[in-house]
Amino acid sequence: MNDPDGRxxxxxxxxxxxxxxxxxxxIGRVGFATxxxxxxxxxxxxxxxxxVLFRTAFGGPMDQDLSTGVPGxxxxxxxxxxxxxxxxxxxxxxLVQGAAHRVTSEEELAAVQGTPVEPWAGxxxxxxxxxxxxxxTGRRITR
Amino acid sequence: MNDPDGRxxxxxxxxxxxxxxxxxxxIGRVGFATxxxxxxxxxxxxxxxxxVLFRTAFGGPMDQDLSTGVPGxxxxxxxxxxxxxxxxxxxxxxLVQGAAHRVTSEEELAAVQGTPVEPWAGxxxxxxxxxxxxxxTGRRITR
Numbered sequence: 349m350n351d352p353d354g355r356x357x358x359x360x361x362x363x364x365x366x367x368x369x370x371x372x373x374x375i376g377r378v379g380f381a382t383x384x385x386x387x388x389x390x391x392x393x394x395x396x397x398x399x400v401l402f403r404t405a406f407g408g409p410m411d412q413d414l415s416t417g418v419p420g421x422x423x424x425x426x427x428x429x430x431x432x433x434x435x436x437x438x439x440x441x442x443l444v445q446g447a448a449h450r451v452t453s454e455e456e457l458a459a460v461q462g463t464p465v466e467p468w469a470g471x472x473x474x475x476x477x478x479x480x481x482x483x484x485t486g487r488r489i490t491r
Numbered sequence: 492m493n494d495p496d497g498r499x500x501x502x503x504x505x506x507x508x509x510x511x512x513x514x515x516x517x518i519g520r521v522g523f524a525t526x527x528x529x530x531x532x533x534x535x536x537x538x539x540x541x542x543v544l545f546r547t548a549f550g551g552p553m554d555q556d557l558s559t560g561v562p563g564x565x566x567x568x569x570x571x572x573x574x575x576x577x578x579x580x581x582x583x584x585x586l587v588q589g590a591a592h593r594v595t596s597e598e599e600l601a602a603v604q605g606t607p608v609e610p611w612a613g614x615x616x617x618x619x620x621x622x623x624x625x626x627x628t629g630r631r632i633t634r
Contacts, residue, residue: 375575377520379520379529379530381524381529384588385567385568385569385588386522386523386524386568386569387522387569387586387588388520388569388570388571388586389584389586390575392577424529425529426522426528426529426531427531428531428532428533430533432518434517434518434535441532443531443532445528445529
């Protein structure tokens, strides 16, 4: 594993390629601050007009624990998507950092409610969270 | 998808079951605060004496950006592991929240250097990070 010739090669990805990799949606992991420390949760997401869109529950950790706690106020978020093969040690990961907000206005709700994003965990997850990227970085690992 | 009978069922997992699920190690995602906001990165981890152990690069985001920035000082971290089938909408996720520290003492380095945890991205990733769980939660989703 420590043979220099056998080591995985790490390559930085351009933002454009990152966006391509995550464009199909699927499962991502969202990281955010809470009063008791950082939190990371899996979500089912879709891309919508260059933003990351997912659904969660009112009163859940994405609703009540966020440091802002105020509808309409933006908060910083990290959103990670990857496709990694643990056995082959190959794959890629993309990190979107940006400003998230709860979708609360009638107008924006109408715009996103037609998008095909089902909440991962089921149940009454009617709170839409939308992330506007400020930075998109990614890495590809190959042998 | 919105048929009440077809919805996934969400079940909270006990800490003991969570530990069993993540005991084999593999790929996890670590979330932590940086001066510019939250960050989430994939890591290759192993469990070691009830702690989460992984390796990263000196001078990398896990080293320079952590709010403490001081070797030996603990910082709050979120560590997430999951096994999710996007198509079937089934699987589980475990969230470990706890205190992380850089492994710097000779004694602790000697204890962890024999563990089978290879850095995901290769290269000279000699900085060991160890997370002592303070809270372990998990969810299982079935249909």
